[in-house]
Amino acid sequence: MVQVWYMDDSDSDQREEHHRQPPEFIDLDTLFNISGVEYFKINGKDLSNDDLLNKIKRERNYNYEDEITCSKECLQNYDEKLKNFYTEHLHTDEEIRLVMEGSGYFDVRDKTDKWIRIKVVPGDLIIIPKGRYHRFTLDVNNYIKAKRYFVGEPVWTPHNRPADDMECRKEYIESLQQGFKCRSIVA
Ligand SMILES: CSCCC(=O)/C(O)=C/O
Numbered sequence: 001m002v003q004v005w006y007m008d009d010s011d012s013d014q015r016e017e018h019h020r021q022p023p024e025f026i027d028l029d030t031l032f033n034i035s036g037v038e039y040f041k042i043n044g045k046d047l048s049n050d051d052l053l054n055k056i057k058r059e060r061n062y063n064y065e066d067e068i069t070c071s072k073e074c075l076q077n078y079d080e081k082l083k084n085f086y087t088e089h090l091h092t093d094e095e096i097r098l099v100m101e102g103s104g105y106f107d108v109r110d111k112t113d114k115w116i117r118i119k120v121v122p123g124d125l126i127i128i129p130k131g132r133y134h135r136f137t138l139d140v141n142n143y144i145k146a147k148r149y150f151v152g153e154p155v156w157t158p159h160n161r162p163a164d165d166m167e168c169r170k171e172y173i174e175s176l177q178q179g180f181k182c183r184s185i186v187a
């Protein structure tokens with residue numbers, strides 16, 4: 001099961017776990033309520049025939065998909081890209097990633113700006129709402145391969161914090177204040 005925890009304040013290697021002592025884990029409902037970040041476990045190996053994945057794609061109209069591999073060998077401008085991924089940013093669209101191989105960490109902040117770390121491994125589908133600040137890092141294994149989904153023509157542009165005047169950020173804050181609505185997956 002995906003693990004989510006509060007990070008310590010150490011500025012040692014970002015690829016380490018950064019657990020507090022003792023560790024402070026967070027459940028997925030809490031993560032959703034404070035951030036709108038959604039999580040699904042996709043167990044099947046045959047993705048084109050995976051019922052849950054197909055339902056999610058259909059209901060949310062994810063009509064674009066590709067794959068990204070983050071490793072020194074496969075990612076062009078590796079150091080620069082990883083630096084950008086780990087700079088706190090938002091996007092004007094959802095960030096949807098399904099981990100195929102390897103692992104890494106997505107980080108978001110809570111309401112008091114404390115960092116929360118989400119460890120993703122194969123089968124983990126994570127959806128970060130548009131307008132939600134976040135960052136990503138590889139872990140100490142330095143490798144992840146993930147599917148990326150999108151509605152329409154993909155736009156990967158990160159907007160670094162502060163981007164509080166952007167329309168997507170204002171809409172996000174509105175959803176946070178109203179309370180995020182669960183988008184049920186209908187069979
Ligand atoms: C696991 S995919 C690499 C990270 C990424 O694509 C992104 O946009 C991070 O914010």
Ligand SMILES: [Fe+2]
Pocket residue numbers: 089090091095134158
């Ligand atoms: Fe991002």
